[in-house]
Each structure stands twice: as C-alpha cells, then as structure tokens.
Amino acid sequence: MFQRDLNFIHKYFVAEKQESLLFLIIGIIALVLAIVFFFFIKSSPSFYKGAAWPLLVVGLIQIVVGYSVYTRSDKQRMDVS
Template sequence: MLTQTDIEKYFTAEKQTALAFIITGCVLLVFAVICWLALKTPAWKGAAIPAVAVGLLVIIAGYTVYNRSDEQRISNVYALSMNPDQLQQRELPRIEAVNKQFRYIHIAECILLLTGSIIIAANRNKPESSFWFGFGGALTLLTIILLVTDIFAAQRASQYTHQLKSLLQQ
C-alpha cells in the first residue's frame, strides 16, 4: 500500500538522481574540453564526442526531472489524502508512461552499447584509427553507466507503480 512516506521517498530519490545527472553532465563536459584542448591525441578527441553528447543529454534530462519533482511530490501527497481519484486519473497513467519509456531507453542504450563495442573491436589494432577507438571506448563506458543508473531508476518507478496500483485496488 502506498503511503505519504512512499511518495516522499520516490520523488526525493528521483530529485537526488536528477541532481547527480546534472553534476555528472557538467563533469563530462569539462572532461570533453580537457580531452579536446589539453590531451589532443586522436583517441582523446574521439572520447570527447560521446562525452559531450552524453553530458548534454544527462544535463537536460536531469534538469527536467529536478524541476518537476517537488511539484509532483506535493501534488501526489495532497491527492493521497484529499483527492485519491487524481492518483487514478493522472499519476497512474503518468508513471505507466514512464515505465514504458524506460523500456525504450533500455533498448536504445543496449544498441549504443553494442555500437560502441563494435567500434572498439573494429579499431583496436589500428593505430591510424585511434580516434574511433577512443570514440567507441567512451561511448561504451558512458552507455554502461547510463544503463546501470536507468535500471535502478526503472526499478524505483516499477515499485512505485506497484504501490500505487495496490492503493487504488482497495
């Protein structure tokens, strides 16, 4: 059964994860600049490109989630005690859509992981292709990190969905 504390925990964890994404994205952008301007080898320049792409992606995603978490938390805590129909009409469809999005995100991340691995394998013994080796290595590593964090986020969302459905079935 879903309680006010469960709602608070879910949205607090979501907001903390979003903040971690924003910080990670900023670190990746700094890393990319260092790779491009200071390290300057083709492999590091190759690594900079996925770092910029992933950095911008996680900053945007993190900012979006961070900005809406408090409002959603307050709205759902209020709905739990004052307007449970709102949980049925708005929150359940929203969180089910989030769960569906996670499935698509996981598929995309697996494709990126496979792509990065193929790029590494195709260029590992070719010194003239060190740019692509760096690109593939960074893409693979960053995709693994994203996949792991998204798996944990999806588990949290799934648990929250289950608790919400249990409450609404009563």
C-alpha cells in the first residue's frame, strides 16, 4: 500500500563506507609513519622509537576497524532495504 522511501538508508551506508575509507587511509599513514620513525630516523632515536609504538598500535586498530566497516557496509545496506 505505502512504499517507504529508504533512500536515506542508502545514503547513510554510502557515507559510512566513505568514512571507513578515511579510517583506512589514516591508519595506513600512521603505520607508514611508525615504520619510518622506527627504522629510518636516526636523530634523537629514543623519541622517535617511543613515538613509533603508539602510532603502530593506533594505525593497526584503524586499519582493522576501517576494513571491517568497509566490507560489511554493503551487506548491511542490502539487509535493511
């Protein structure tokens, strides 16, 4: 009888997928920066090696979260509609 307009749901999941790509990009940048800090910067090595560990952990967490949200967004969008 009434057809529901679910366009806003599709927009939400598209935006969620774009946000997860941003998380992936930031995570990859943090991971690369941690590798550069840990292996390639020789001036003040204790500071940069100390900064590399949190960057590594945060980068890995963001990569995992970004990838998991990116891969499940399409399935959730189809399940809802």
